Amino acid sequence: MELEAGAEMNYNNYETSYTSYGAGGGAAGGGFIPGEGSQQSPGGRREYTQDSLRPVTIKQILEAQSEAGGNDAFKIDGAVISQIRNISTQTTNITYRLDDGTGSIEVKQWLDSDTVDQTNPTKAKLVEGAYCRAWGKLKSFNDRRSVSAQIIRPVEDMNEVSYHLLEATAMHLHFTRGAPGSAQAGTATTNGSAGQQQAAGGGNYGGYDLAGYTPVAKRVFQYLREAPQSNEGLNQHEIAAKLGIDTADIARAGDDLLAGGLIYTTVDDQTWAILEAD
């Protein structure tokens, strides 16, 4: 729900549309910005039609896997928001070292000879310690990753930092768990905000954090922890019978606990055991 609120914030006219999220990338390439197209690598033209940008953290960039066969195509290109740690200006580019708390990476903005002389008011705000939003393509050279940025602009409303990180999380969940609306992703998000209110009232679950889970989920977890069982864990029907709760509710609670990584399925999808933290 925080995401909805965030989306209403009106960032200035640099806003890029994150259209084609789909892996296949539709015909209209998502985030590539028309008019900034003079930045093809010198080696020749590349097809940009499959490009799409999504909000990411730097950790995601550093861990992104290169696509099989593609020389410098990554599965993730994206937009990051982060703090500028260092700026080095060269004749052909400006290199920013950006740090968003999840990692740090160099972001290069190639200078267009036509625009070099223009005094750009946004540039003046891109100073060390300031936050910026950068859009660009992930590059790798001698195992060193960098981002070649189309646009870097300063962040003026610091709420944009929260907005970006929540959006990056939402996109991550979209890709790893499917679109919201499919049951699991939906409940996970709802629980996220509920967790805010319940954070203080957590019970004793032996070092596990169950803040944000439904009361049924908490009971299921507690029962799984305490009831005698083999290493196959317990079947949801057995739990339902013992706790006197409807099986459908138990199943939903189980989905939440599975999604949160607190339990795992054993012999079949309906049989669960506690995932021991190490």
Place this chain on the structure above:
Amino acid sequence: MDHPQTPRILAPHLSNFQHRIVRMLGKVVQLRGETAVIDAGGQVDVILSRDSHLTVGHAVEIIGKVDGNLAVKVQAATDFGTNIDFNAANAVVEATHRYKDIFYDEN
């Protein structure tokens, strides 16, 4: 050159992050010379560095190391002004711990 990961945390997480460098967003409650108190999901004692400039009532983002007394020794502080939605910021912290894969590594 190298910038370590700085997990985003709130006051209740401090004990789990002792001796680590963290990132906290909170509201400045009190300035006491070389220390300060910020509210980040609970009161946190902050040990200031010479060049950290905090303003009471403003939001501040602190990067610092959590010491044995759960105080945070500031390495860098950035003023976030007076217009911060702390509900959103706290939801971010919750998300970073729930979905750590994309935010930080355990160590």
